[in-house]
Amino acid sequence: MARSNSLLYLDGVSVSFDGFKALNELSLTIAPGEMRAIIGPNGAGKTTMMDVITGKTRPDSGEVYFNGTVDLTGEDEASIAELGIGRKFQKPTVFESHTVLDNLELALKAPRGPFATLFHVIAQSEKKRLDYLLDLIRLGPKRGELAANLSHGQKQWLEIGMLLAQDPKLLLVDEPAAGMTDAETAETAELLKDIANDHSVVVVEHDMVFVRSLGVKVTVLHEGSVLAEGSLDHVSADERVVEVYLGR
Amino acid sequence: MMSSFLFRAMDTRAGIFLALMAAVIILVPAGNLLVPEGSPFHVPTYAVTLMGKYLTYALLALAVDLVWGYCGILSLGHAAFFALGGYAMGMYLMRQIGTRGVYGDPILPDFMVFLNWKELPWYWYGFDMFWFAALMVVLVPGLLAFVFGWFAFRSRVTGVYLSIITQALTYALLLAFFRNDMGFGGNNGLTDFKDILGFDIQADTTRAGLFAASGLALVLCFLLCRAITRSKLGKVLVAVRDAESRTRFLGYRVEHYKLFVWTLSAMMAGIAGALYVPQVGIINPGEFAPANSIEVVIWVAVGGRGTLVGAVLGAVLVNFAKTWFTAALPDIWLFALGGLFVVVTLFLPKGIVGTLSQGWSALRQRKVSADYEAGSDEPPAPPQSPSAPAKIHPKPAASRLPADAEAQPAE
Numbered sequence: 001m002a003r004s005n006s007l008l009y010l011d012g013v014s015v016s017f018d019g020f021k022a023l024n025e026l027s028l029t030i031a032p033g034e035m036r037a038i039i040g041p042n043g044a045g046k047t048t049m050m051d052v053i054t055g056k057t058r059p060d061s062g063e064v065y066f067n068g069t070v071d072l073t074g075e076d077e078a079s080i081a082e083l084g085i086g087r088k089f090q091k092p093t094v095f096e097s098h099t100v101l102d103n104l105e106l107a108l109k110a111p112r113g114p115f116a117t118l119f120h121v122i123a124q125s126e127k128k129r130l131d132y133l134l135d136l137i138r139l140g141p142k143r144g145e146l147a148a149n150l151s152h153g154q155k156q157w158l159e160i161g162m163l164l165a166q167d168p169k170l171l172l173v174d175e176p177a178a179g180m181t182d183a184e185t186a187e188t189a190e191l192l193k194d195i196a197n198d199h200s201v202v203v204v205e206h207d208m209v210f211v212r213s214l215g216v217k218v219t220v221l222h223e224g225s226v227l228a229e230g231s232l233d234h235v236s237a238d239e240r241v242v243e244v245y246l247g248r
Numbered sequence: 249m250m251s252s253f254l255f256r257a258m259d260t261r262a263g264i265f266l267a268l269m270a271a272v273i274i275l276v277p278a279g280n281l282l283v284p285e286g287s288p289f290h291v292p293t294y295a296v297t298l299m300g301k302y303l304t305y306a307l308l309a310l311a312v313d314l315v316w317g318y319c320g321i322l323s324l325g326h327a328a329f330f331a332l333g334g335y336a337m338g339m340y341l342m343r344q345i346g347t348r349g350v351y352g353d354p355i356l357p358d359f360m361v362f363l364n365w366k367e368l369p370w371y372w373y374g375f376d377m378f379w380f381a382a383l384m385v386v387l388v389p390g391l392l393a394f395v396f397g398w399f400a401f402r403s404r405v406t407g408v409y410l411s412i413i414t415q416a417l418t419y420a421l422l423l424a425f426f427r428n429d430m431g432f433g434g435n436n437g438l439t440d441f442k443d444i445l446g447f448d449i450q451a452d453t454t455r456a457g458l459f460a461a462s463g464l465a466l467v468l469c470f471l472l473c474r475a476i477t478r479s480k481l482g483k484v485l486v487a488v489r490d491a492e493s494r495t496r497f498l499g500y501r502v503e504h505y506k507l508f509v510w511t512l513s514a515m516m517a518g519i520a521g522a523l524y525v526p527q528v529g530i531i532n533p534g535e536f537a538p539a540n541s542i543e544v545v546i547w548v549a550v551g552g553r554g555t556l557v558g559a560v561l562g563a564v565l566v567n568f569a570k571t572w573f574t575a576a577l578p579d580i581w582l583f584a585l586g587g588l589f590v591v592v593t594l595f596l597p598k599g600i601v602g603t604l605s606q607g608w609s610a611l612r613q614r615k616v617s618a619d620y621e622a623g624s625d626e627p628p629a630p631p632q633s634p635s636a637p638a639k640i641h642p643k644p645a646a647s648r649l650p651a652d653a654e655a656q657p658a659e
């Protein structure tokens with residue numbers, strides 16, 4: 001796909017840490033509205049790829065474009081978030097000493113400057129949006145509870161809720177089902193499919209059952225570059241993928 | 249917009265604090281000026297000055313708490329801003345001496361005549377006017393903090409590294425102000441003040457006025473801090489404290505937020521210093537000593553960081569203890585201070601106010617669960633409809649208990 005009609009475009013991206021090539025000529029394109037699952041063994045470069053997209057790590061070489069025109073390699077974390085890329089971390093990171101509601105309010109799309117927040121008064125429309133999100137992530141009864149008191153699964157959901165509150169064009173979701181029960185994992189897959197109806201989503205996941213239940217195109221990373229791409233059945237039939245995963 | 253911003257500062261807790269402060273601001277000067285000396289309710293002048301000093305320390309502690317307790321920036325150099333504010337006020341007071349100095353020079357302060365200086369250095373211009381000095385009291389510490397913070401926060405210097413460079417900052421200023429060539433009186437600093445705004449600085453009425461001004465400044469800064477910490481900006485600050493990079497990924501420019509509170513906090517410290525100097529009658533480079541800044545952090549830790557009332561309480565309590573110890577058992581004070589910090593860190597990590605409010609909510613929680621248990625043991629009340637006894641169990645109330653929290657999976 002050409003850069004101009006892509007949502008996210010990575011071409012020949014390399015990153016190395018002290019000689020270790022975390023990303024090696026990685027090329028990947030996400031179309032607007034697409035949902036993509038990214039799998040790969042440990043150290044394949046999944047998290048580094050997310051770091052590059054969100055501005056935490058600068059690539060040594062290669063191009064990273066958002067919306068076909070915005071060069072992400074020149075922007076910092078805050079401006080990339082403002083452009084409309086939201087990120088959920090592998091380990092759920094919510095603001096533990098804030099309530100569930102405050103966590104969502106902080107994430108809500110609104111002016112981000114210090115003076116805008118100093119004089120901010122919560123609007124009726126924002127309240128409605130918060131209620132809607134609380135309902136969606138099923139934390140309505142816990143709105144006044146400190147985030148520190150939530151269970152692991154609830155924290156994961158809260159973080160997904162915060163991601164949605166930002167109203168990003170692209171969601172990067174790192175291992176959303178980690179540490180969840182089977183029932184919670186299934187629920188999370190449903191939630192992500194719902195979200196994918198009106199957002200582009202990139203999901204990094206280890207859990208094959210979870211990836212299968214998403215039913216989307218899969219990209220396999222290995223040693224910092226793309227090994228295979230296609231449906232889950234297609235890539236799991238690929239001999240090289242089997243070799244990487246089973247070590248034969 | 250502005251009214252809702254200020255309205256946010258008020259609630260019961262703030263009300264109690266304000267009522268208490270109002271009583272102190274009125275009663276202490278009244279007890280000094282209106283009650284005759286023989287009466288047991290008479291407040292001696294030295295006590296007014298001493299308590300006035302505590303109030304300026306409380307304001308300094310409030311400034312440190314704003315950056316440390318809410319934004320997680322552990323400043324070990326806030327005494328620098330305090331001392332700079334103090335020097336700005338000291339320069340005004342020096343210019344007020346005029347011909348009453350030992351050498352009787354109408355323009356030059358005594359130490360400049362002593363050093364054989366012929367004219368006033370340019371940076372002493374304007375300090376004969378109170379409004380100019382008052383402006384410098386906030387602008388000089390504010391500007392230094394802004395420049396320092398601009399570089400430190402933009403380069404993402406955090407944690408212990410930031411604390412160390414704040415110590416270096418105050419130490420560098422200490423060495424600089426010790427030099428006679430700096431033009432701030434060197435080792436001796438600025439002293440021998442005569443009057444402020446035309447009032448004799450030694451007079452009881454002036455002392456009472458300075459006390460009330462310190463109290464008022466503390467109240468106003470308390471309200472400002474409270475309005476800030478309870479706004480959305482305050483929530484962002486706590487978010488930065490707890491998970492800085494997460495806040496960045498939400499789109500907040502963390503360095504701007506830090507710079508904002510850091511600069512504001514330095515200005516508040518400057519005001520505290522400016523009120524401190526006329527009450528103690530001297531400002532010298534010793535105020536820049538790194539140990540002073542560390543002591544402020546201890547006050548805040550003792551009172552309870554992250555609670556504004558705690559910072560004020562901690563500053564007053566620790567300094568009261570210091571006054572008592574250094575008079576009664578002077579050799580023990582430093583050990584007591586060190587021991588206090590260890591005890592607070594180990595047993596009261598949230599400080600006095602933090603522990604109290606935690607204990608209060610735990611007590612309320614226990615009462616709720618006790619009520620619940622008592623309620624569940626009760627037999628179904630006979631006067632009620634006999635067909636619905638099973639529904640009396642207060643299930644919805646139970647779900648508010650923390651003990652019940654893990655029993656609910658995300659359905």
